[in-house]
Amino acid sequence: MSDILGLPFALMTVDCASMEIALSDGIGFVIHALCWSMSLWLEPILDITIMQAKSNTGNVIRLAAAQALSMTTMNVNIINTALVGSLLSPLPWLATLGLSLQFVTSMLTTLPASLLMVRFGRRPVFMGGVMIAAVSAFTQGIAILISNFWLFCLASMFLGVAHGCAGFYRYAAADSAEESQKPKAISYVLAGGLLAAFMGPEIARNTVDFVPGHLYAGCFFSVAAVQLVSLWFLSGVQIPKPKRTGSGGRPIGSFFKMPIFVVGVISAAIGYAMMSYMMTATPLQVVNVAKLGTSANATIIQWHVVAMFAPAFFTGNLISRFGAPIILTSGVLIYLAAIASALLGDGFWWYFVALACMGLGWNFLYIGGSSLVASVANPEERGRVQGIADLVTTTSVATASLAAGALHSQFGWEVMVLSALGPVMIIAIALAWLGLLHRPKHA
Numbered sequence: 001m002s003d004i005l006g007l008p009f010a011l012m013t014v015d016c017a018s019m020e021i022a023l024s025d026g027i028g029f030v031i032h033a034l035c036w037s038m039s040l041w042l043e044p045i046l047d048i049t050i051m052q053a054k055s056n057t058g059n060v061i062r063l064a065a066a067q068a069l070s071m072t073t074m075n076v077n078i079i080n081t082a083l084v085g086s087l088l089s090p091l092p093w094l095a096t097l098g099l100s101l102q103f104v105t106s107m108l109t110t111l112p113a114s115l116l117m118v119r120f121g122r123r124p125v126f127m128g129g130v131m132i133a134a135v136s137a138f139t140q141g142i143a144i145l146i147s148n149f150w151l152f153c154l155a156s157m158f159l160g161v162a163h164g165c166a167g168f169y170r171y172a173a174a175d176s177a178e179e180s181q182k183p184k185a186i187s188y189v190l191a192g193g194l195l196a197a198f199m200g201p202e203i204a205r206n207t208v209d210f211v212p213g214h215l216y217a218g219c220f221f222s223v224a225a226v227q228l229v230s231l232w233f234l235s236g237v238q239i240p241k242p243k244r245t246g247s248g249g250r251p252i253g254s255f256f257k258m259p260i261f262v263v264g265v266i267s268a269a270i271g272y273a274m275m276s277y278m279m280t281a282t283p284l285q286v287v288n289v290a291k292l293g294t295s296a297n298a299t300i301i302q303w304h305v306v307a308m309f310a311p312a313f314f315t316g317n318l319i320s321r322f323g324a325p326i327i328l329t330s331g332v333l334i335y336l337a338a339i340a341s342a343l344l345g346d347g348f349w350w351y352f353v354a355l356a357c358m359g360l361g362w363n364f365l366y367i368g369g370s371s372l373v374a375s376v377a378n379p380e381e382r383g384r385v386q387g388i389a390d391l392v393t394t395t396s397v398a399t400a401s402l403a404a405g406a407l408h409s410q411f412g413w414e415v416m417v418l419s420a421l422g423p424v425m426i427i428a429i430a431l432a433w434l435g436l437l438h439r440p441k442h443a
Contacts, residue, residue: 058236060185063169064192065233066126070166071193071305073133073159073223075200077102079301080208080216081156082283082405083294084140087215088149096280096405098153102160103276103398109164110394114387121241122172126234129165132158134227141220145211162227164394171386174374175239180320183371187316190367193309199226201302205295249381252388259437264372265389266430267328270423271365273396274335277420278342278358279304281404282351285413290346300352307359315367324368325438329431331364335424342417365427 077099085095117125136159143152173185203222210218255261279301286297319327338357341350370389377385400423407416 059239060173060188062233062237063173063189066130066230067166067169067189067192068195068199069226069230069233070130070133070163070169071196071309072199072203072226073137074163075196075301075305076204076219076223077156077159078279079201079204079283079298080219082280083287084144084152084216085149086284086288088144088147088152090149093406093409094149095284095409096401098156099280100398100402100405101153101157102163103394103401105157105160106164106167107160107391107394107398109161110167110390111387113165114168114383114390117168117172118241118383122168122175122239123234123237125165126169126172126237127231129162130227130230130234132165133162133230134224136162137220137224137227141211141217141224144217144220145214164390167390167394168386170370171374171382172237172239175379175382179375182374183319183324183367184316186370186374187312187314187319187367190363191309191312194306194312197302197305197309200305201298204301205298208294249378249384252384255376255385255388258376259434260372261376261385261389263328263430263434264324264369264376265392266369267331267365267427268369268373268389269393269396270427271331271335271362271369272393273400274420274423275308275358275362276397277400277404278338278355278417280401281408281413281416282355284405284408286351289413290351292348292351296348300348300355303352304355304359307356308362309359311360311363312367315363316371319368319371324372325431325434327364328368328427331361331368332424332428332431334361334364335420339417339420339424343414346413 081099081102082096085098086092089095089097113125113129136155139155140152140159143149143155170186170189173189174182177185200223203226204219207218207222208216210222282300283297286292286300287294315327334357338354338361341357342354344350373386373389403419404416407419
């Protein structure tokens with residue numbers, strides 16, 4: 001224990017490579033501490049603070065667990081898919097094609113999945129998505145064994161279908177929550193990704209050579225098994241289907257006339273897209289250009305994901321206290337800090353800080369934006385409204401992911417990072433517009 005407690009002081013006296021190794025060695029301790037502490041205090045916190053309805057507390061816990069397992073699969077894909085692509089793809093700029101196709105099919109899945117949930121309920125669609133994820137990840141592993149790039153991309157596409165379904169976990173938790181508790185419900189479900197921050201990179205790091213002679217295949221076989229565990233958690237989710245009226249609610253066009261909805265969609269969509277943009281290209285930069293190694297890459301992505309999800313335990317409370325616009329503005333400022341760090345140096349810690357800031361900024365922008373979207377729709381309107389909002393988000397993410405690989409291969413890291421400034425400023429302008437519209441009311 002004394003060695004562990006002395007780790008921060010040791011990190012201050014060694015070089016960057018040694019610090020990265022020390023972080024990796026400390027992961028085992030962190031995982032054990034995290035699991036032990038979560039078992040002691042996570043469920044009581046959820047019981048007390050999420051919402052008054054006990055049934056929804058159970059839903060949030062189960063959906064948070066499913067979110068953790070889904071994000072574990074996504075993290076392994078983020079870490080390894082571009083690297084597999086660089087080994088199998090016929091052209092260098094196609095290295096991120098598999099990952100980009102995941103986002104494309106996730107985009108195409110969001111609206112149909114949302115409408116299916118309105119008709120059949122959340123649970124069967126969620127469980128079907130998990131089965132697709134397990135089969136797709138297994139097929140990715142097979143594609144590596146036979147060195148078939150196009151089969152790998154096809155399996156990645158179907159994995160995107162599963163991610164499209166899992167993207168509604170946060171909205172499902174908000175369905176049966178009181179209006180004032182919706183941001184907390186969304187926040188706590190996304191907090192399940194904190195466990196994935198440790199599970200995903202550890203799987204990626206320790207199963208790279210699991211199948212002799214076939215790098216990365218073991219990673220995908222492992223997450224295929226992990227996904228099946230989600231079936232047990234999702235089988236107990238109890239969310240009633242919304243009651244439908246003859247009118248079916250307001251037309252979708254009326255929501256695009258609401259500043260709150262528009263700013264919520266812009267914040268969530270561009271916030272997620274820019275995070276994906278940076279995270280897609282970082283493994284290529286860290287491993288192939290900076291030559292820092294796969295362990296350094298896994299550590300950077302790991303703590304990036306920690307920064308994405310650890311703040312979710314209090315982001316909902318911050319939104320309730322200060323309002324979504326303040327939290328969204330903070331997210332924009334953090335993104336600017338991430339861009340600055342990515343441009344200032346090419347050592348381990350510059351990438352580490354840049355990706356950590358991207359994770360924290362994503363948390364504020366995605367949860368803040370989602371809470372605004374969730375606040376404007378009546379129960380019978382949620383399927384269409386949430387589906388359209390996520391369609392915009394996944395479209396932005398797919399475009400950003402594909403652009404990241406192309407820009408990085410053709411123009412380099414600096415140009416790719418600088419190009420992120422434009423979309424971030426769009427969020428800033430949207431927030432300023434919302435502030436101007438609401439200023440007379442506050443006055």
